[in-house]
Structure formats: structure tokens, C-alpha cells
Amino acid sequence: MKTLYLLRGCPGSGKSNLAVGLYTNGVVQMEICADYYHEDEHGVYNWKPQNVKKSHEWCQGEVEWWMKGEYNIAVHNTFTTEKELKPYFDLAEQYGYKVVSLIVENRHGSNDIHNVPEDTKQKMKDRFEVKLL
Secondary structure (H helix, E strand, O other): OOEEEEEEOOOOOOHHHHHHHHHHOOOOOEEEOHHHHHEOOOOOEOOOHHHHHHHHHHHHHHHHHHHHOOOOEEEEOOOOOHHHHHHHHHHHHHHOOEEEEEEOOOOOOOOOOOOOOHHHHHHHHHHOOOOOO
């Protein structure tokens, strides 16, 4: 069955490492995140607040493109709210994908690779929504 993995967590939790591991081990054929939008052609990360909305729209568009090819996909964004997850659930329904949502926790004491300020990470933690069924 076609599967969309949504890897959620605060910066530094290990989402990207998990996504790359899923890709390397052949579980998924594509791993993607909105942060890739902020990288230039040399892989240099250049985050700008005015590009946040564009980066998420770009990420959703990439996911839809890969869904048309019926690939298993891992998306590793923070996804702190249900609102941020909704476009991916909608795409999954449209293209007949099963969704696996995983919350990745930083229990290993790692730092995030983008040096997100502590106050920003705390705001993300404070708004993190978990929907238990």
C-alpha cells in the first residue's frame, strides 16, 4: 500500500535522520521537508521568515508530484499543529495513501542543525498538538 510518513517533532529531534534512514533502507522512495526550499544550489541553508509560507507550499507540491508516481514518501517537518498536517492528509486522501504519523522526540540531547533559538523552540513545544484516537 502507498504510504505517506509524516515525521513530526521540534527542531533537533531527529526527524531528518529518521527520514534519511527510511530512504536509505528503501522504505520510502522520497524524503522531503520544507527546509529544503531554503537551501541554495550549493546546499547552503538560508532561512528567511518571508519564505516560510512559500516553503510549505513548495513542499506540499513536491509531495503531490511524488504521489502521482505512487511512491512511498516521508515528510519531515515540525508539524506542531493539526492545521499544518491537514494539507498532507488531504493529499493522502486524494491519492489513496495510508498515513503514518510519527512524533520524534529529542531524548538523545542533540542540537538542531539550523540553530533555532531556544525561545522559538519553546514556542513550538508549547503549541505542539497531539490528537489521540
